[in-house]
Amino acid sequence: MSVAVIIVAAGRGTRAGGDEPKQWRDLLGRPVLSHTVAAFAGVGRILVVLHPDDMARGVALFGGGVTLVAGGASRAESVRNALEALDGSGISKVLIHDGARPLISAEVIDRVLAALDAGPAAAPALPVSDALWRGVDGEVAGTQSREGLWRAQTPQGFRFGDILAAHRAHGGDAADDVEVARAAGLPVQIVAGSDDNLKITYPEDFTRAAAVLRSRKERAMDVRLGNGYDVHAFCEGDHVILCGVKVPHSKGLLGHSDADVGMHALTDAIYGALAEGDIGRHFPPSDPQWKGAASWIFLDHAVKLAASKGYRISNADVTLICERPKIGPHALAMAAELARIMGLPPDRISVKATTSERLGFTGREEGIAAIATATLIGD
Numbered sequence: 001m002s003v004a005v006i007i008v009a010a011g012r013g014t015r016a017g018g019d020e021p022k023q024w025r026d027l028l029g030r031p032v033l034s035h036t037v038a039a040f041a042g043v044g045r046i047l048v049v050l051h052p053d054d055m056a057r058g059v060a061l062f063g064g065g066v067t068l069v070a071g072g073a074s075r076a077e078s079v080r081n082a083l084e085a086l087d088g089s090g091i092s093k094v095l096i097h098d099g100a101r102p103l104i105s106a107e108v109i110d111r112v113l114a115a116l117d118a119g120p121a122a123a124p125a126l127p128v129s130d131a132l133w134r135g136v137d138g139e140v141a142g143t144q145s146r147e148g149l150w151r152a153q154t155p156q157g158f159r160f161g162d163i164l165a166a167h168r169a170h171g172g173d174a175a176d177d178v179e180v181a182r183a184a185g186l187p188v189q190i191v192a193g194s195d196d197n198l199k200i201t202y203p204e205d206f207t208r209a210a211a212v213l214r215s216r217k218e219r220a221m222d223v224r225l226g227n228g229y230d231v232h233a234f235c236e237g238d239h240v241i242l243c244g245v246k247v248p249h250s251k252g253l254l255g256h257s258d259a260d261v262g263m264h265a266l267t268d269a270i271y272g273a274l275a276e277g278d279i280g281r282h283f284p285p286s287d288p289q290w291k292g293a294a295s296w297i298f299l300d301h302a303v304k305l306a307a308s309k310g311y312r313i314s315n316a317d318v319t320l321i322c323e324r325p326k327i328g329p330h331a332l333a334m335a336a337e338l339a340r341i342m343g344l345p346p347d348r349i350s351v352k353a354t355t356s357e358r359l360g361f362t363g364r365e366e367g368i369a370a371i372a373t374a375t376l377i378g379d
Helices: 032-038 052-062 075-086 106-115 160-170 177-183 203-219 261-273 296-308 328-342
Strands: 003-009 045-050 067-070 093-098 121-127 132-136 139-144 150-152 156-159 189-192 223-236 239-242 245-248 251-253 311-321 349-354 367-378
Touching (some): 032 045, 045 052, 052 296, 075 177, 093 106, 121 177, 156 160, 156 177, 239 261, 245 328, 261 296, 261 328, 261 367, 296 311, 311 328, 328 349
Parallel strands (some): 003 045, 003 093, 045 067, 311 349
Antiparallel strands (some): 093 156, 121 156, 132 139, 223 251, 223 367, 239 245
């Protein structure tokens, strides 16, 4: 069954402190929302619901890695907007999650999805274990039985058609999507949540969330390697573009874009590490809008896609294979340009060259080849 994930992050809540909404505040070097999105990498299509004022910020953070949807005046309206955007797409299961819950685990996600095989709705929760009081004017006015009470969490999962119909019929706002589902008569199965799956609400929650993330990083670091290879033939011209640098030459390079063979290899190395195919998957050569395009567009997309999935690029190594032009005089400038595009220190990018000792098509000066390797580390 095909799955979509709706991450709701259009709120303007201020209880968490700071001078911007909590989903955009820093958590271990990245916005809270970036951690949340990364937690759902590989689960299914991801839609992020943002306040209209934050759409440009969302594009800058996620690039084309997620679908952005403008939120409404209420949480329920924001969710409805995302559900309507999915209508007709063939989605059969949908998870709806709070953008301010960056610590959701794969285990909880799997439990919710598995429960949807047996019923129309499921949600994680934890039983209430503390004593409950009723308070009046700051004093205890009575007690409340905790029997049968649960602390609700997200992601709340639904069969897509059922929750879309429930939201269309509901009309008003709701505390969460379980409330909407129950108003439509849908039974909601409770699955085990997690103490770590906290919703950042108050300033002290940032400290706890950072501690959990650090602990996870210590237990397991996700390191990925990718490699890329590309070739472009020479054609008429007076220069070539290599790793973003214009290099004078007696010939040009033939390609649908600007034929930057080095940048293409590096971009494919990043896509490869992410198991995201190659440039052709994301920027099909059959699409005329990419004819003559600058290759930094492709590299920038790959870098942002990595970030949206929770990875940072540790280092990259590019080798250009050709007899001419000579790469040595330009290698540092090429490394600096790649570093600028990728937002990395120059000492994490290597550009070097070799010849093929006059053998093969590069030896006959029929074209240039490039190989690249990229290392990605999960944050």
